[in-house]
Amino acid sequence: MNADILNLLRDPAGVPFYPVVFQGLYILTWALHALFVFLSIGSLGLSLYGTYKQKDDETWKIITPHLLQTGKLSVSLLIVLGVAPLLFTQVIYDPNWYTINTLSGLWVVIFIYTLLVGYSMYYWYYYANKKGSSSSKLIGVISFCLLVFAGLLMHVFSVQAIQPEKWMQWYAPNGTVDTSGLTFNPETIRFLFLMSLSIPAVGLFLQNYSDFLKSTKKFSESFLTKTREIGTKIAISGFVISFILFITWSFQINKLADIYSILIIVFTLLMIVLSNKMKNSYLTSLLFIVFLLVISGFREYLRFNIMNNFGYNIYEYPLNIEWASISMFVLTFLSLGGVGVTFIATMAWKVGKSNGYFDASKDKTVTLMANSLLWILSTWCIVYFAWGFYILFKNSL
Ligand code: HEM
The missing domain is CATH 1.10.287 (Helix Hairpins)
Known part of the structure; x- marks a missing residue:
């Protein structure tokens, strides 16, 4: 695969507006997609723990159905917000996106059904938990695994799309064309790092939950204080895990000393401190969104540089306003x-x-x-x- 072929694969109609605008919108909308990915996986994951605790713990008895509800709504939001970056990717990086959709065609179809079954089972889990059914835990675990697997597939499409030098080898290994559509090459640490952000996301959510309910008289002071403490502990430990995974990932891709990686490392340390010390948790959550924008920018920074070095520059895409x-x-x-x-x-x-x-x-x-x-x-x-x-x-x- 060379740059000439990539450029030929571009849409001959050109892009309808300046590519940099699509790039900016991609960064913004992917960050929003990620926010709800992390909130849904985090809430669903924590609710599974809650189903074990809720029987003899009053706090978990209240939090668990609320976490379940939060995760349920977040999945629908992550789907809606996933469409936007998908469209922007298709506009400026169409050769990459469509090649991967061919090489991993069967996985793309599997992705749809995984999401469909995973989300339907989430509703089952929700109602089973409401009824107090003992099968709810197992259904919840299956739904969780399916949704994480859907994320793994999205990750595989993302990382394969930025390795054009390997496309021919995946298309025809040892000279024989592979039409199975089952190309599957994850980058484990990158995926683990991204998914680990679900932990601080749900931690910060619990802090917000406690602060939000404080002004109402629905729950006792002790319940709200305990919930906030749980949220703080989860947020801090989550950021520490993400910190370690980010360092490992950036080291693996030879970007540890890059100024952008250093910015993320410092930002993660700041988030650890803020989630512990900051009284106003809404502000911490706002900063978390900025943090996700920075991560989203980093993904695009990696992709832009890889593709530019390959000779594919999105800023040179034919323009047809x-x-x-x-x-x-x-x-x-x-x-x-x-x-x-x-x-x-x-x-x-x-x-x-x-x-x-x-x-x-x-x-x-x-x-x-x-x-x-x-x-x-x-x-x-x-x-x-x-x-x-x-x-x-x-x-x-
Ligand atoms: C539970 C379901 C989902 C999960 C857990 C999930 C998770 C993720 C993750 C972790 C990434 C980043 C991968 C990486 O950079 O290595 C990602 C990227 C992405 N996701 Fe999702 N996702 C889900 C569903 C969806 C859906 C339904 C859509 C579209 C409607 C979508 C659209 C996207 C797009 C466009 C990207 C960026 C692809 C690229 O340009 O590299 N996702 N997703």
């Missing part, structure tokens, strides 16, 4: 996405903070947002279809 689709994207993102997410988040916040029944129709802010969203959605639908039909008829008539 399409103002119409760009404006539609930005307007949708800001109006529908912005107002929609703010509406749901505001409502969820207020429901959690209220002591008892929350009547959204009596809340001025929530009602205003709900009405605005309806108007925006209706207008969006009209513009979307009118524009679509206009382009369709303009091109075909």
Whole structure:
């Protein structure tokens, strides 16, 4: 495989906007995908421990179903937020992404079913735990393993995509074409490092959970203090594990002395201190999101350098600016996405903070947002279809 072939594999239509913008959006959206990957795996993992403890421990009896609920919602968010980086990858690194989807085609299909069965079993686990069924633990463990396996597959696609020098060898080992679609070459330490971030994610979540509920009168002071302590312990030990794994990984790929790796190492140490000392846990969580952005940037930094050294430079991708689709994207993102997410988040916040029944129709802010969203959605639908039909008829008539 050489750079000429890679460049030929690019979309002849070019990219609709400057590649650097897609690269930035990739970094941002992958960090958000990762946030919910770590929160779901962390909550699900910890809830499994909770199922053993909840019988004779009051704290775990309360936390376990809440962790289960958090993980369940996070899986749906990680799926939605996974689509965005997938699209951006396909725009600027399409030769890489599609080659891997061919070499590991069967794994790609297996990924879909793993996710489908893993997530369905999560719901089973959720209801079984609610009913107090003894089989819930086993179902939960299977669901956990399937979701982690889905992550392993995503990891395999990611790391294989940045090794174009090995593609021919995987495609035709010893000169014989392998059409099985079963190419599978993980980079164990990288995967372990990434997945280890699930531990601090759930630790910080428990700190937030405790701080959030403090202002309500739903739970006792001692329960909230104990939950925060558990969260702090988990967050600190998780960051220590991630720290060791990151050093091992960066050493393995010969990047330990790289300025970017040093930044991550220092940031991890800072997170260890902050998760122990910081009173305001929302701030620590905000910094954790920044931390994930840095990790996401590091992944892209590695990929960009590898591909650039290979002769494939995304900044040289043929450009064919399409103002119409760009404006539609930005307007949708800001109006529908912005107002929609703010509406749901505001409502969820207020429901959690209220002591008892929350009547959204009596809340001025929530009602205003709900009405605005309806108007925006209706207008969006009209513009979307009118524009679509206009382009369709303009091109075909
Ligand atoms: C439980 C399910 C999932 C888990 C645990 C998971 C986990 C991960 C992990 C750990 C990575 C980083 C791999 C690496 O850099 O070595 C990753 C990358 C990624 N994931 Fe997921 N993921 C899941 C589902 C999804 C879904 C459903 C989508 C899309 C709809 C998705 C889209 C992506 C994308 C686009 C990347 C980056 C690929 C690249 O450009 O290198 N993931 N995922």
